[in-house]
Amino acid sequence: MMKLYAFLFINMLSMVSLPIQANNLDSVAIHATEKSRWAITVGDKHLFIKSFELIVTQLSKDSIDLSEHCFKAYTTDQNEYDLDSVDEVLSTGVLIFGKSIRGVVSFSSDEEHIHKASLVRITKNC
Numbered sequence: 001m002m003k004l005y006a007f008l009f010i011n012m013l014s015m016v017s018l019p020i021q022a023n024n025l026d027s028v029a030i031h032a033t034e035k036s037r038w039a040i041t042v043g044d045k046h047l048f049i050k051s052f053e054l055i056v057t058q059l060s061k062d063s064i065d066l067s068e069h070c071f072k073a074y075t076t077d078q079n080e081y082d083l084d085s086v087d088e089v090l091s092t093g094v095l096i097f098g099k100s101i102r103g104v105v106s107f108s109s110d111e112e113h114i115h116k117a118s119l120v121r122i123t124k125n126c
Helices: 002-015 112-116
Strands: 028-042 045-058 070-074 080-086 100-109 119-123
Touching (some): 028 119, 045 112
Antiparallel strands (some): 028 045, 045 100
16 A cells, blocks of 8 residues: 555656756655654663655656765754665665665654654755
């Protein structure tokens, strides 16, 4: 069922007219599903971690060198969290038109608020 939703979502996005694009990252669809969240404590120090399973699809004819980009997590109020770890398939190679890749990314912070992150975006600002 999840594959059907992902397929329909990606097809819907590809039907949207994408005329001239200033940034080819605007045509990358990212379907992020929460995979896990947890915390690690050592003494009085703590670290909160949130992981997502991603399906990343390029909707335009431009290709993207994944080694030049990274992923960031965001809350709906635009708090931003840097990448902690990423599956190799999401950080190497080239993403081409119509191609989807799947992998897991994790983000960490000393703030528990990271567990409210629900959006993942690709960026060149790593």
